Amino acid sequence: MQNKQLNICYQVYQSGDELPAEWQSLLQKAVEATGSAYAPYSNFRVGAAILLDNGEVVCASNQENAAYPSGLCAERSACYYAGAAYPGAKMLAIAVAACHEGKLTETPTYPCGACRQALVEYEERGGVPMTVIVGSAGRVEVFGSVKALLPFYFDNLEG
Ligand SMILES: [Zn+2]
Numbered sequence: 001m002q003n004k005q006l007n008i009c010y011q012v013y014q015s016g017d018e019l020p021a022e023w024q025s026l027l028q029k030a031v032e033a034t035g036s037a038y039a040p041y042s043n044f045r046v047g048a049a050i051l052l053d054n055g056e057v058v059c060a061s062n063q064e065n066a067a068y069p070s071g072l073c074a075e076r077s078a079c080y081y082a083g084a085a086y087p088g089a090k091m092l093a094i095a096v097a098a099c100h101e102g103k104l105t106e107t108p109t110y111p112c113g114a115c116r117q118a119l120v121e122y123e124e125r126g127g128v129p130m131t132v133i134v135g136s137a138g139r140v141e142v143f144g145s146v147k148a149l150l151p152f153y154f155d156n157l158e159g
Helices: 021-036 074-085 113-126
Strands: 010-013 044-052 057-061 091-100 131-134 140-143
Touching: 021 044, 021 057, 021 091, 021 131, 044 074, 057 074, 074 091, 074 113, 091 113
Parallel strands: 091 131
Antiparallel strands: 010 140, 044 057, 044 091, 131 140
């Protein structure tokens, strides 16, 4: 038996103003994308913005449905949209922000487990780390890779 340990390194910024300009802009686009959310059931509006290696930024938001499981998170809406619109483009970074009752959340809203799994596969396909920028009114956290959020991701289809 061995005991093992994982360390996750990430940066914490007191506000989005401290971020490098490129990430600041991406986070702002994620905040703006909360405006297109369709969230009549949760009233929790999430926006995501993905920077591609071709310079494009793809934005999306959560889309809910009366049949709850049929809705989709902002992060997966964004990465599937990017994958469909720009096949082969590498996803370099994703910014995520959320608003509740019209105000940016005080603490970061991290991608859910299902979104982490979807994002990590695009990260693997791209062959480059996808920076994850999670914003809030209280602080902004930056992870150098989706794998930092999901170190034990599923990819074993061969058994
Ligand atoms: Zn999700």
